[in-house]
Amino acid sequence: MPADRFVDQLNLQIGHEFAAHQQYVACAAYYDLLTMPQMAGFFYAQAMEERGHAMMMVQYLIDQDAQVRIPGVAAPQSEFADVVAPVELALDQERRVTAQINELTKIAREEYDFASDQFMQWFIKEQVEEVATMSDLVTVVRRSRDNIEAIEDYIQREQKGEAADPSAPAIAGG
Ligand SMILES: [Fe+2]
Ligand SMILES: [Fe+2]
Numbered sequence: 001m002p003a004d005r006f007v008d009q010l011n012l013q014i015g016h017e018f019a020a021h022q023q024y025v026a027c028a029a030y031y032d033l034l035t036m037p038q039m040a041g042f043f044y045a046q047a048m049e050e051r052g053h054a055m056m057m058v059q060y061l062i063d064q065d066a067q068v069r070i071p072g073v074a075a076p077q078s079e080f081a082d083v084v085a086p087v088e089l090a091l092d093q094e095r096r097v098t099a100q101i102n103e104l105t106k107i108a109r110e111e112y113d114f115a116s117d118q119f120m121q122w123f124i125k126e127q128v129e130e131v132a133t134m135s136d137l138v139t140v141v142r143r144s145r146d147n148i149e150a151i152e153d154y155i156q157r158e159q160k161g162e163a164a165d166p167s168a169p170a171i172a173g174g
Contacts, residue, residue, distance in 0.1 A: 003111030007066045009104055010057055015071030016100055017054035020093055021047045023076035027086040034083070036148060038155035045161055052171055053123070059172040060119050083148065087141045091134040098127040122169055
């Protein structure tokens, strides 16, 4: 069995991942309304990744015979000052999640919960990628804030979506 402290914190993290999903849907809808299909598609895909993270955590708890407690989530931000704001918010969110993932890993180690420590390793790598992706995107969107087509071209050129990762943890419900 995983450590109780880890189980409690991982259940909270499921809420953070679903909150990230909701936030990215809100970002995607904002860009879709501006007729920026590339940025909208990018955020719809990010939203699905966040849902995937939550469902990996659900599957892990089930595999470990631990209690699953799906948290409620606060409403995301849906209105933005300009095309830069959603990406800045996304970068802040990814940095916050990185700190949460690190804290979960720390708890697993403090509790000598080696299986949970190992489970967290994939998320550590994932957060490095997500922070790097959003950080690059903040740079591009700030530079091209008055040239929406340049932003759209960048996404089409540089963000082709990720291939399936065979090392990724299993997702509850397939
Ligand atoms: Fe995530
Ligand atoms: Fe993320």
